[in-house]
Amino acid sequence: MNRCQPRTMLTLVMLTGTLLSMPAWCAPPPWAPAHGHRAKERKYIYYPAREIYFEPARRLWFWLDGGSWQFGARLPISIGSKPSGGVSVLLATDRPYEAHDYVVTYYGKGNKAHKPKKEKKDKHSKHD
Template sequence: MKHRYLLLAALVVGMGADMSALADPPPWAPAHGRRAKEMHSEVVEVRPVVRQYNYIYYPAYQVYYAPDSQMWFWMNGGNWQFGMNLPLEYSRYSYAGGGVTVMLNSDRPYVEHTYVEQTYGRPWRAEHGHGEKHGKHGHRD
């Protein structure tokens, strides 16, 4: 009987003891189970960072200049070239005026050249017979 009283007393004392062992872990502890699911259930919208690149486009010559990197981009035999200086055949043109400021999402302006032509025009095509009455030079548009 004495054992029963001792057991009952231990049980009563144990029930009244601090229940902090069953509490949630501190906020700095890694989350597991239910707590991890609750923490990660929020929907966080991640927006991609879109960088804008500034160019000066010379539509009459199909040439781009990037003031930030001081690079030129030009067409050469159907391929785009780039460098710190324009080739000699482009040096006879005046780039002091006539350029259009263009903001693009690429560090390579020729990737968006079709958009630039559609937006800012293609005067070089009219000068060289590329248009409705094409055929002046015997080649296709």
């Protein structure tokens, strides 16, 4: 028996253990169950004209009432009919009002609602 064989085996065992404990290098496919960051994202419908959110998964409405956010399975009578002109928004929170400043900046509010902003390329940049 060769004297180097036990050291080689020990090295291979340690290397294999190290490789197996490393995290995956790629993201899971879209059809896989969500874990981590993707699991925390929730889809909302934001209605900019009235600053109202609807979360289809939980069938919950979120609205501002007298300076504080309220939520429920139905909109209050004071709001009136179901709003229209909603846009789909993905947020990493179960309380959309926590990201309201971001949503208003990106999608607008009131009658000044607008499409999401897109970055413009600089037409005057020089290429070396």
